Amino acid sequence: MSRTRTALLAAMALVAGTAGAAVAAIPADVGAAAVPCTVDYKVQNQWDTGFTTSVTVTNNSAAKSSWAVKWSYAGNQKITSGWNAKLSQSGSAVTAANENYNGTLATGGSVSFGFNGTYSGTNALPTAFTLDGVTCNVDDGGSGPGPTDPPPGPGNKVDNPYSGAKVYVNPEWKAKATAEAGGSRIANQPTGVWLDRTAAINGVNGGMGLRAHLDAALAQKGSDELVVQLVIYNLPGRDCAALASNGELGPTEIDKYKTQYIDPIAAILKDTKYAGLRIVTTVEIDSLPNLVTNVSPRATATANCDTMKANGNYIKGVGYALNKLGDAPNVYNYVDAGHHGWLGWDDNFAPSAALFKEAATAEGATLADVHGFIVNTANYSALKENHFTVNDSVGGTSVRTSKWIDWNRYVDEQSYAQAMRNQLVSIGFPSGLGMLIDTSRNGWGGTARPTGPGATTNVDTYIDGGRFDRRLNTGNWCNQSGAGLGERPQASPAAGIDAYVWMKPPGESDGSSTAIPNDEGKGFDRMCDPTYTGNPRNNNNMSGALANAPLSGHWFSAQFQELMKNAYPAL
Numbered sequence: 001m002s003r004t005r006t007a008l009l010a011a012m013a014l015v016a017g018t019a020g021a022a023v024a025a026i027p028a029d030v031g032a033a034a035v036p037c038t039v040d041y042k043v044q045n046q047w048d049t050g051f052t053t054s055v056t057v058t059n060n061s062a063a064k065s066s067w068a069v070k071w072s073y074a075g076n077q078k079i080t081s082g083w084n085a086k087l088s089q090s091g092s093a094v095t096a097a098n099e100n101y102n103g104t105l106a107t108g109g110s111v112s113f114g115f116n117g118t119y120s121g122t123n124a125l126p127t128a129f130t131l132d133g134v135t136c137n138v139d140d141g142g143s144g145p146g147p148t149d150p151p152p153g154p155g156n157k158v159d160n161p162y163s164g165a166k167v168y169v170n171p172e173w174k175a176k177a178t179a180e181a182g183g184s185r186i187a188n189q190p191t192g193v194w195l196d197r198t199a200a201i202n203g204v205n206g207g208m209g210l211r212a213h214l215d216a217a218l219a220q221k222g223s224d225e226l227v228v229q230l231v232i233y234n235l236p237g238r239d240c241a242a243l244a245s246n247g248e249l250g251p252t253e254i255d256k257y258k259t260q261y262i263d264p265i266a267a268i269l270k271d272t273k274y275a276g277l278r279i280v281t282t283v284e285i286d287s288l289p290n291l292v293t294n295v296s297p298r299a300t301a302t303a304n305c306d307t308m309k310a311n312g313n314y315i316k317g318v319g320y321a322l323n324k325l326g327d328a329p330n331v332y333n334y335v336d337a338g339h340h341g342w343l344g345w346d347d348n349f350a351p352s353a354a355l356f357k358e359a360a361t362a363e364g365a366t367l368a369d370v371h372g373f374i375v376n377t378a379n380y381s382a383l384k385e386n387h388f389t390v391n392d393s394v395g396g397t398s399v400r401t402s403k404w405i406d407w408n409r410y411v412d413e414q415s416y417a418q419a420m421r422n423q424l425v426s427i428g429f430p431s432g433l434g435m436l437i438d439t440s441r442n443g444w445g446g447t448a449r450p451t452g453p454g455a456t457t458n459v460d461t462y463i464d465g466g467r468f469d470r471r472l473n474t475g476n477w478c479n480q481s482g483a484g485l486g487e488r489p490q491a492s493p494a495a496g497i498d499a500y501v502w503m504k505p506p507g508e509s510d511g512s513s514t515a516i517p518n519d520e521g522k523g524f525d526r527m528c529d530p531t532y533t534g535n536p537r538n539n540n541n542m543s544g545a546l547a548n549a550p551l552s553g554h555w556f557s558a559q560f561q562e563l564m565k566n567a568y569p570a571l
Contacts, residue, residue, distance in 0.1 A: 082115035083270035162491035243523030319362025326369030340416035341474025372434035387466030434498035439486030445568025475538030484566025507560035
């Protein structure tokens with residue numbers, strides 16, 4: 001017998017043990033359809049003080065537009081968090097009511113929800129359930145440990161989700177890469193799935209939605225471990241210092257973000273169908289760092305970023321996402337931490353870490369909801385600069401005074417990621433915190449790649465002659481000319497680094513070179529215009545952007561070809 005309640009079967013057994021007339025009175029076709037509802041309550045995981053449970057309710061009566069399931073515990077079980085239902089508890093009595101997105105329950109239809117709980121002593125199963133006040137039997141699902149079986153372990157969350165695992169290859173990106181000349185060389189590399197608007201949850205223009213990707217991931221998984229990489233990217237007033245990547249939600253639409261975007265994603269991720277996947281979420285790139293660097297009284301301030309700092313909706317949104325997504329035991333949240341060319345300066349570094357902690361403890365989230373951080377997402381900063389260090393000097397002058405480094409403490413992403421990790425742990429984040437580095441477009445190979453240090457004429461010739469990163473300024477971020485594919489995705493490449501990843505799919509544009517009317521909420525940012533002469537955020541340098549680029553997220557064949565040509569390591 002499974003660790004589920006089987007009241008109907010128990011009743012049949014009781015009647016079968018009585019007089020023959022009573023047995024004959026039972027209809028020959030007794031089953032689920034003979035009762036108004038069935039409930040399948042399964043303990044999926046159990047450990048010394050806690051457990052994870054899934055519940056499936058099937059309605060065999062009239063269709064419903066809302067529902068509530070109730071039961072009581074015989075012991076001291078307490079529900080601590082849940083998904084896909086509004087759970088409340090008074091003493092031993094529990095109520096699970098529908099969320100606003102899953103209230104419809106057709107005749108013969110089912111709905112599933114789940115929760116985590118604590119207990120001491122014995123975790124006895126409930127003996128009776130009701131659906132809208134009507135008593136249900138409990139369906140025998142035929143799975144799970146029996147009452148005499150040893151309890152399962154504490155779940156499948158691991159220290160590094162990438163360790164020993166394959167990573168999901170997005171079939172849609174693979175098809176685009178394969179269609180490019182030479183693209184088959186990298187078409188099987190794993191890339192991130194971007195949920196950059198609400199419609200992406202169900203699929204845009206006939207494309208794959210979240211469930212379709214997760215189902216495809218299950219097929220790729222087979223009997224192996226597999227990581228799926230999702231980019232959560234739809235904050236209200238998104239990307240306040242840029243226009244090319246603005247989103248669909250206005251600065252004040254935090255409630256829409258919660259109920260129409262995060263809640264449906266969380267419900268899908270908590271579906272026990274996907275419990276065997278390791279789901280990595282990259283949470284809201286290009287948001288929190290703006291509240292440090294692009295707000296008044298700084299010269300780089302924008303009115304949009306001042307608004308987002310004042311209304312607190314970046315903090316609230318990130319906290320809410322971490323809280324809700326973190327409820328599923330197989331979800332690993334990684335928060336965006338900018339890049340060294342954004343936050344590496346003394347007046348940005350520690351304040352940013354403190355802000356990350358504020359967001360990670362907002363809206364019910366805790367530091368335990370953060371598995372790690374990701375740097376260089378969709379950016380171009382070199383992984384490692386091998387021809388100089390920040391401690392070098394030329395003729396007694398520190399290289400920090402050079403125009404390129406400009407007093408930054410860090411010169412590449414790996415040193416920055418490791419230092420940011422240490423800073424975050426020092427202010428209270430768990431010591432097991434892991435870092436990801438997006439290496440999809442930071443290879444900087446090709447014929448322009450330096451083979452040794454620059455001339456020691458002065459600090460500028462020394463740095464400019466030896467640096468791999470060929471941008472005009474580290475503040476340049478849009479479709480950079482000369483960039484190449486970076487290190488291929490790999491697990492545990494360096495101390496404190498969980499993985500190098502391709503979170504940004506190579507070939508997808510950062511923004512259009514000219515204004516393009518669209519219904520995606522995306523504006524035209526001059527940083528994507530190759531003729532633009534710059535602003536304070538890139539020290540008034542030329543943008544370095546490629547010409548003829550489409551809207552952000554759209555396929556940019558010319559860039560894809562250049563990334564392959566300049567790949568390092570070379571293809």
